[in-house]
Amino acid sequence: MRAVAIIALLAPAAALQVRSRPPALRRGAVALAAGADDDATLSPKSPMAGMVLLGGTEPAFWSDLNEETREGTFVCAKDGCNAPLFPSETKYDSGTGWPSFWAAGKDAITVDDGGFLSAMFGREVKCASCAGHLGHRFDDGPINTTGKRFCINGAALRFREGLGDRALPCEDAAPSS
DSSP states (O other): OHHHHHHHHHHHHHHHHHHTSOGGGSTTOOOOOTTOOSOTTBOOOOTTHHHHHTTOOOOTTOOGGGGOOSSEEEEEOSTTTOOEEEEGGGEEOOSSSSOEESOOBTTSEEEOOOGGGHHHHOEEEEETTTOOEEEEEESOSOTTTTSOEEEEOGGGEEEEETOOOOOOBOGGGSOOO
8 A cells, every 4th residue: 555655756756857857868859959950951969969960869769750751861860961871671670669670881880899789788889970979880780781780879870861872781791700
C-alpha cells in the first residue's frame, strides 16, 4: 500500500516534467526561425545538431530521418559543411532507433580506430570535411552488403532529395575477409 501512495504522489510531478519540456526539445520539433536555414533544398536542421556534432548522441527514435525513404543523399548538418555523406540506397532499418547505412560515400567519412572497446561501443564516425561527430560503425550490418552498420545520429544529418552525385562505397566499408 505504501508503494502505491508514493507512486500516486510522484505521478503528477513526472507528468508535469513531460508537459513542460521546451518545444525545441520535443521529437521532430524544428527550432529554426523562418529564413534562418542555410539551404532550403535540405530537410530542416535538428535542434540537437550542434550537441551531436560535438560528440553527443541523440535519443533513439528521436529523428524523423529514421522514416526517410525518398531517393537522395544524406549530408552533414554542420553549418557551412553540407558534405554528401550517405546515398539513400545504402540506408536500411536496423531497428536501433538511429538512421543506419551499410556504406558511406567515397572519402565522405573517417572512421577512428576505436581501440579495445570498439566491439562494444563501435568505432567513431566523423565527417571527412569538417570532422563533426556523426555516430558509430559496427560490424553487424547486412551480410549481403558490406557487413558494416553505420549507426548515425539523425541530428548530424540533413536530407537532400534527388542529389545526382551517386557516391560509391568508401574503402572502409568494404567487406572484411
